[in-house]
Amino acid sequence: MFSFIEGKRYNSFVGYYRRVYGERLQKIVIDAGFTCPNRDGTLGTGGCTYCDNAAFHPGYSVPGKTLRQQIDEGIEFHKARYRKAGHYLAYFQSYSNTYADIGKLRELYLEALSHPSVVGIVIGTRPDCVDARKLDMIADIRSGTLLPDTHWTRTVGEKELRAPVVTVEYGIESCYDTTLKRINRGHDFSCAAEAVRMTAERGLDTGAHFILGLPGETREMLLIQTDTINSLPLRSVKFHQLQIVKGTAMEREFAGNPGEFFRPGLDGYLDFIIDILELLRPDLYIERIAGEVPPRFVNDTPWGLVRNFELLRMLDSRLEARDTWQGRKYISAVP
Numbered sequence: 001m002f003s004f005i006e007g008k009r010y011n012s013f014v015g016y017y018r019r020v021y022g023e024r025l026q027k028i029v030i031d032a033g034f035t036c037p038n039r040d041g042t043l044g045t046g047g048c049t050y051c052d053n054a055a056f057h058p059g060y061s062v063p064g065k066t067l068r069q070q071i072d073e074g075i076e077f078h079k080a081r082y083r084k085a086g087h088y089l090a091y092f093q094s095y096s097n098t099y100a101d102i103g104k105l106r107e108l109y110l111e112a113l114s115h116p117s118v119v120g121i122v123i124g125t126r127p128d129c130v131d132a133r134k135l136d137m138i139a140d141i142r143s144g145t146l147l148p149d150t151h152w153t154r155t156v157g158e159k160e161l162r163a164p165v166v167t168v169e170y171g172i173e174s175c176y177d178t179t180l181k182r183i184n185r186g187h188d189f190s191c192a193a194e195a196v197r198m199t200a201e202r203g204l205d206t207g208a209h210f211i212l213g214l215p216g217e218t219r220e221m222l223l224i225q226t227d228t229i230n231s232l233p234l235r236s237v238k239f240h241q242l243q244i245v246k247g248t249a250m251e252r253e254f255a256g257n258p259g260e261f262f263r264p265g266l267d268g269y270l271d272f273i274i275d276i277l278e279l280l281r282p283d284l285y286i287e288r289i290a291g292e293v294p295p296r297f298v299n300d301t302p303w304g305l306v307r308n309f310e311l312l313r314m315l316d317s318r319l320e321a322r323d324t325w326q327g328r329k330y331i332s333a334v335p
Contacts, residue, residue: 002282002327009319010277010326013236013287022157025087025165027122028074031094032108033063037129039095043186048173049249050183050211050242052297061094067108071115087156089165090115091122098125098134106137110148113141113164119154120165124209127170127195128187135168139202142166167235168199169207175228176221179214184249193232200233207287208234212272213242215253215260219272222262226279230330237284239276240291241269243298251299266303270311270318277319282327289315 005015017025037043060073071090078088090112098105112121123138140146144163154161172192174180180188192208199206210229212222229237242261244254254261264272273289280286290311295301319325 002325004282004326008316009324010315011282011285013285016236016285021087021119021159021161021165023086025089025119025156026078027089027091028071028078028118029061029091029093030067030070030074030112031061031063032067032092032097034092034095034097034099036096036126037099038126038184038186044184046184046249048183048185049253050214050245052245052248063094067111068115071112071118075117086117087119087154088115088117089120089122089167090118091124093122093124096126096129097123099129102134102137105134106141106146109138109141110146113147113152118164119156119161120167122167122169122207124169124171126187127172127192130168130195130198132198135198135202135204138166138168139204142204165205167205167207169209169236169238170195170199172196172208173211174214174217175210175225176217179217182216183214189228196232196234200235205235206233207236207238208232209238209240211240211242213262215250215257217262219262219264222272223275223279226276230279230281230284235285236287237280238288239273239286240288243291243293245293245297246299263302266306266314269303270314273315274318274322274324277326278324278329280326281330282325284326286326 004011005019006012008015014024036047039045039047060077061070065073067090071088075088092108092112109121109123112118137146142163144152147163152162170192172189173183173185175189177188196206196208208229242263244251269290277286288308290308292308295305
């Protein structure tokens with residue numbers, strides 16, 4: 001079996017931070033007031049058919065508050081949940097966080113990094129909202145050359161960081177162009193693949209997010225998709241089950257044709273995730289296997305109120321019971 005962090009049977013991204021930096025680095029979700037080209041009229045006004053951004057971020061993260069206030073409140077929120085977290089990553093999550101001019105982006109990223117408890121930033125965005133100049137600027141922040149304070153340091157575990165942790169995380173959602181068109185994504189997969197390539201070429205940690213169960217995608221299609229994911233120069237990956245959020249176009253589509261949606265129960269989903277893990281490159285870090293939406297945003301909670309930490313415990317047990325691990329069926333393209 002491939003040797004994974006903390007005795008797990010898959011590559012845990014939380015374990016990655018502990019191994020590299022000596023402690024847990026906790027993300028603080030912040031809303032910097034961005035929008036999206038799929039909402040402001042550049043590409044469209046309705047957004048992606050599944051999306052209601054309010055369902056995906058905590059109450060302390062709202063654009064009416066300053067970044068400093070959101071970070072301070074986020075730290076207090078997480079101290080109650082993760083008492084061992086001593087340092088934090090400012091997670092620019094809401095909407096498309098490279099969708100502004102380069103000067104504004106630099107200002108916001110550096111403002112977050114000025115907080116004494118923040119050791120890095122995670123930038124969530126769309127692949128059609130980056131270009132070479134923006135990525136060069138982000139890479140310069142990562143190298144420390146753009147930091148206004150030449151003495152910027154953070155002590156994390158036993159390490160002294162002289163430049164911040166920086167990750168760029170792309171919402172790719174699907175590798176199938178027919179699906180991307182159906183969900184009104186506004187870009188094709190080649191756009192996503194090029195953005196990931198450009199980002200990785202600059203030495204930036206690159207992550208991607210995929211939704212499992214979008215309309216028209218079968219179980220078999222999602223397993224085949226792992227070959228494409230493996231071909232991308234990604235450091236980490238997130239998987240979320242599709243959640244039908246109230247008031248979205250996806251809700252109306254699901255009501256009219258539920259048979260077009262692959263929606264396994266909890267046990268079936270765990271086995272399905274394991275089937276995916278078996279096919280994935282063993283060096284890919286797994287950041288999430290499922291998503292959580294507050295119950296008020298959905299009409300039903302088919303898995304009950306199972307939290308993510310409980311799902312991870314179930315996953316560990318199921319991997320052990322099946323005596324399998326991430327990458328067990330992976331066949332490298334390199335001889």
